Amino acid sequence: MDAAEFRRRGKEMVDYVADYLENIEKRQVYPDVEPGYLRSLIPEEAPEEAESYEDVVKDIERVIMPGVTHWHSPYFYAYFPTAHSFPAMLADMLCGAIGCIGFSWAASPACTELETVMLDWLGKMLKLPEDFLAGTEGRGGGVIQGTASEATLMALLAARSKIVKLIQADHPERSETDIISKLVAYSSDQAHSSVERAGLIGGVRMKKMPTDSKFSVRGAALQKVLEEDRAAGLIPFFPIHSSNQLQIFFFICKIFWKYSFNFNPHKWLLVNFDCSAMWVKKRSDIIGAFKMEPLYLKHDHQESGIVTDYRHWQIPLGRRFRSLKMWFVFRMYGLKGLQAYIRKHVGLAKEFESLVRADQRFEISADVVLGLVCFRLKGSNELNETLLKRINRARKIHLVPCQLAGKFVLRFAMCARTTESRHVQEAWSHISHLASELLQELPH
Amino acid sequence: MDAAEFRRRGKEMVDYVADYLENIEKRQVYPDVEPGYLRSLIPEEAPEEAESYEDVVKDIERVIMPGVTHWHSPYFYAYFPTAHSFPAMLADMLCGAIGCIGFSWAASPACTELETVMLDWLGKMLKLPEDFLAGTEGRGGGVIQGTASEATLMALLAARSKIVKLIQADHPERSETDIISKLVAYSSDQAHSSVERAGLIGGVRMKKMPTDSKFSVRGAALQKVLEEDRAAGLIPFFPIHSSNQLQIFFFICKIFWKYSFNFNPHKWLLVNFDCSAMWVKKRSDIIGAFKMEPLYLKHDHQESGIVTDYRHWQIPLGRRFRSLKMWFVFRMYGLKGLQAYIRKHVGLAKEFESLVRADQRFEISADVVLGLVCFRLKGSNELNETLLKRINRARKIHLVPCQLAGKFVLRFAMCARTTESRHVQEAWSHISHLASELLQELPH
Incomplete structure (x- = not known):
């Protein structure tokens, strides 16, 4: 074509x-279809010869729509x-x-820069504290993650890395493995399944706190558990304030609010999936979690401190130009x-x-x-x-x-x-x- | 609009x-732009009132293209x-x-089923061993991950979970933390940075093996290290065969070939990013890594064994209908x-x-x-x-x-x-x- x-x-x-x-x-x-419906509707292998566009398009109603x-x-x-x-x-x-694949500033400057500014726009709309914004001199800023699951995981990994470094600064004899084995993160029994998953992936203990009749964790209950855990030699390090299951899908996961915040424009803000907005107060926290610098990804400006290489902020290397969606939507709706x-x-x-x-x-x-x-x-x-x-x-x-x-x-x-x-x-x-x-x- | x-x-x-x-x-x-070029070209905040589409569109050439x-x-x-x-x-x-957000079969059956069949099509094109295919009765099958980084991480987490269960079956007294602290994964010094990252995220030791003049790891060298590590009480569990840096971006990461395989159609196969294909020989290995079943995501068919809920195969919960791209491309190119x-x-x-x-x-x-x-x-x-x-x-x-x-x-x-x-x-x-x-x- x-x-x-x-x-x-x-x-x-x-x-x-x-x-x-x-x-x-x-x-x-x-749909009315039963599991396995689609396989019998199309060939078992890709065609040898190219098919016409008409053939492909007419299969949308025959093959796809009945199962949507x-x-x-x-x-x-x-x-x-x-x-x-x-x-x-x-x-x-x-x-x-x-x-473009905007993993670094140089890989497509517009892709990185529009994203930083759009996250500032959105942060201002949500009235986030100033230190979550990048501005021209801020130490914080935002990033588009694919999903809240990834944002939660990144926040947990950043916190894990930070607490390990903090403890090792005072106790250089303690190994990373030893410290990680003592870490405890806390969430609510109404938290989203992705929160528990982040703990599993990051290999840290996760405690689900019971909630009251309004499905909220009570401060006193959390305080008691924290004291017990500290007394037992554990290291509380990561409180996840995720909004409860009732509202989770709207204002999903105020994660680690003291340091980072996550909110999904791809849920209720007219920006098609995927677009999960995450802000941090200190860029260096998230970047420090696992920065890698192979030569083939280096570029002239990266040590200047004024550019953002978003690959350090996320699990994947590749990323699309997703901030265009935010820009179009915010401007056309106001x-x-x-x-x-x-x-x-x-x-x-x-x-x-x-x-x-x-x-x-x-x-x-x-x-x-x-x-x-x-x-x-x-x-x-x-x-x-x-x-x-x-x-x-x-x-x-x-x-x-x-x-x-x-x-x-x-x-x-x-x-x-x-x-x-x-x-x-x-x-x-x-x-x-x-x-x-x-x-x-x-x-x- | x-x-x-x-x-x-x-x-x-x-x-x-x-x-x-x-x-x-x-x-x-x-582009010729310097870092920070974009911010001054657009307002500092989202507009209160909706703008016209003409206003947005004319900014593509003014704001975006100079930085692409x-x-x-x-x-x-x-x-x-x-x-x-x-x-x-x-x-x-x-x-x-x-x-649609195809995290489970029921969330949009066509989205899940076309993906399974497209991964079979692609697996056949690549002449993968039969047991990587889903077919109608296979125990294996494929999934679209966002990127190879995510595929590598999923493979490592699945392997980590499997080795912990295997060891605990014989030694119920050993804790998960203890076992994970002894695990070692092996990659080549030419492996992609995402491989090392997967180890960092999963909290396991990663050894980079030196390569020869053809940038390949020699079997004898690997054998020697494996023996030394075993003798030191470590547990080798995860060999990553990633193609070397020279070709990495084409046939990226034959990860964990014995159990899983990953290849990026979004690199050289005309399927726009993101579309990273991953196959496993045993679906249960990857699903077992961190299956979670909150009630709000359950559906009638999920226990039947014949449906696939792709949310168990990946880090994010949400997922787009990406297999449509494979279907269009494979058919229109042949x-x-x-x-x-x-x-x-x-x-x-x-x-x-x-x-x-x-x-x-x-x-x-x-x-x-x-x-x-x-x-x-x-x-x-x-x-x-x-x-x-x-x-x-x-x-x-x-x-x-x-x-x-x-x-x-x-x-x-x-x-x-x-x-x-x-x-x-x-x-x-x-x-x-x-x-x-x-x-x-x-x-x-």
Whole structure:
């Protein structure tokens, strides 16, 4: 395919994408396929000879779409929102065309510099403390990680490296292995699974602290455990303040807040995945975790102190020009547009909450703060499991459950950009109808 | 921006992308900007009110392009090739539109299943042993990782977890920390920096084995070290066969070949970054490394044994629908088209090698096997450093160096899809001219 054909095919694809998104609510939100459905629909091997674009494109509806869970359908209320907007898609097209791998400043200066400035823009929007910003003279700054899992892991590795150096400064006789074997990180029993994973990968003990009725860790409880651990010769080093499971998917993981902070624009801020924003107060902490300098990656400016080589901030070496998405989205929505979008979702969650509260058969399981409503039928876990199964089997809307204080709970997450009040009303009347059917079947 | 505007703007962007790529060789391959250039070109904060798309788009040439290193210019011979093709870009547009997060089978069955089958297609193309393929009944299979760094780390973590379990089965009294502190992984002194990093992250000792004149580790040398380490109470557990630095960027990292294999289609196989293919012989090894099952990610089919939940195979939780790129590229090029593309690049590297060999002032520093030519002026490292500086300062072509057996060497890597013989000839006559200038300045 040459540039001339790309002009034609690209425009056709733009129309396909626009058609898909304009008509997405007509598609069944969750697919009917069984595991293994796809393999039999396509050949067992790649073709020897090139195929035509027409052949490939017609397989999108035949092979792919029947197996897609439509995350951007206004009937999708499962998991968490994943950001999606037209400006972000346009920026991604440009990102693909430039196709640079921005591991160092020299590898594409625009890629590094726009990222630093966009993280400053976002940090200011979130009103982060000044020392998290890079500015022109700051010691802190931001970086785009692929996911919060990677940000959590990087923060933990940076902290691990720092505590080892601090302890060895006073006790040069203690080995790194010995120190690491005594480290303890603390998270909440409501923390995201990625937090526990970071501990496993980094080879450090992780304690999950119990939470209160608001699903928060109490200071006194944490204090007691810290004292016990210190008395036992352990080294507390890494408190992870991750917002609880209820809201985790919106404001995910305020990790290591004293030193670093992580937030996912690719969830609720209209910047398509992947774009997980992470800030540190001291660049040298994160860079020091595992800086490597092979000659083939060196460049003239790197020792100048004024350039950023983002490869030292992350697990992978390669990285795309992801800040273009932030730039397009922030400018084309403006702060007011972004705020209006979040407020709309929060309003819709409140609307759904009112519908649930008005129905005596149901209960709300946790405060509705942002875009997530946790609710359940008053009654057993089994009853709620059955209700959820029926909701998902009907394929009209899609939800997933969670567990709160031993209770099986349904999660209604505001996800799609195009969800409106009518969709929420429709979803509720559907749930309410299925609940009625279910309750009528029960013996009185 | 609504779908109607996206139709218009998307088509304009398709034209911008086509124009950029059709005319890329007219742009200076490496930018003139100094560190910090971008910040002063844009506001310090995101705008309150939405801006127009015209305003955003005109800033691409004003703000972004002056700072771009053009990796897809036929005058770019630095670092390594990063894959780039029109079919991959079209697939990425579709990926962005669907915008699913395929962490489990249920999160979007097509996303998981196409990936498994595409990794089988690619595994067959590479003639991998049968047990690396998933098929319908295999115990192995493939996954797309973001980068080889992540694949290496996952392989190391899986091996670490497996060896700990094996040892604890015989010696239940030994703690995980104790065992990990005795583990040793082995790589070559020519291995990629990501290999050493994986060891640092995983908290295990990593030994870099010296290499011979062909930059390979000799079996006898490795055997000797293994015996010494065993005698010292250490536990050798992880041999990394990574192809040497010369070729590392093409067939990167045959990691842990006995159990897993990694190869980057996003380097030389026309599939835009990111797409790092990793296969394992036993899925259970990699899944066992750190499986977590919070209720909100569970689904009906996951215990059936016939579905794949790729979140257990990788560090991040989220993942894009990246296999679409492989599907589009493999079909639109066909096996023959892909082979022809690789052969063309290898041929161009051979052509450049002949030009170097025909000039008595130069020497070839390592066998030219694939698309990389390592060469230098006969003479001191300083002389070659000066030559490289002048080449890069002239901005006509872009190269980076490497170090081979203490020698400063220039790397001429075949990178861009559109590089032709005339570009290689032009690059050589430019290098040769700068070398003449430099040599004339030297005292006789």
